[in-house]
Amino acid sequence: MDFVSAGDAAAKVKKTLIQVGMPDGVVRRAAIATYEAEMNIVIHAREGAIKASITSDQVEIVATDVGPGITDISLAMQEGYSTAPPHIREMGFGAGMGLPNIKRCADELDIQSEVGKGTQVRIIIKRSGEGQ
Template sequence: MGEMVKLEYRVSSEDFERAGDASSNTKKVLKKIGIPSDVIRRAAIVTYEAEMNLVIHSMGGEIVVEIFPDRIIVTAKDFGPGIPDVDKAMQEGYSTAPDRIREMGFGAGMGLPNMKKCSDDFSIESEVGVGTEVVMTLYI
């Protein structure tokens, strides 16, 4: 698929101090490369929502952004706890975020639906006790 750029970010559970760093850095790199603004906007949204889900809901994980000449692939993979009912988690407004997190302004339950909406191709696989992997492709 030609030359590519690969960005990798470790995302730690509950690390609200660095939350948003992966998406803002990704946005900066995409701008530098000259990716169209609509694609940058959607890539920033999916990366941010994926990053926040790792911070808020997971035990930590990794975000990988691969930039190909014709597409961007964002992969978020974590070490658990996994999602018991993925169909439910995908519903608008569904959130298990506790009050402590909601008080910080998170937990609207729109992250996964928006990640799907902003992607051209979206897949989520999760296993309780193992982890969750979300793969999002955006065509340039």
């Protein structure tokens, strides 16, 4: 678990979006969503990658990992539900707010997961969705 570099992806995405000139709200939502997706990989998965694609209308963030997968996605979407071990919770993470937070930031959210193999979270944040 690499907590030291956690947040790097979110910072990079944010810097890129500011330089491209995305509205502040999109930047903020993308930063939060990327960070939560990043933390999910750090906490739960063995390895993973985050890819952000930017067009003038939207930001698409795809977080793909190799890890345990999610047994029950609808349960994982509930606020406060977490499978994070106690030592992670002691660090202030694993409060069961990761996916709900992502959902709040996203205009579209798609989660594909296979138990024992890994998870792919696809997040779309639209520029026209500004003001949500």
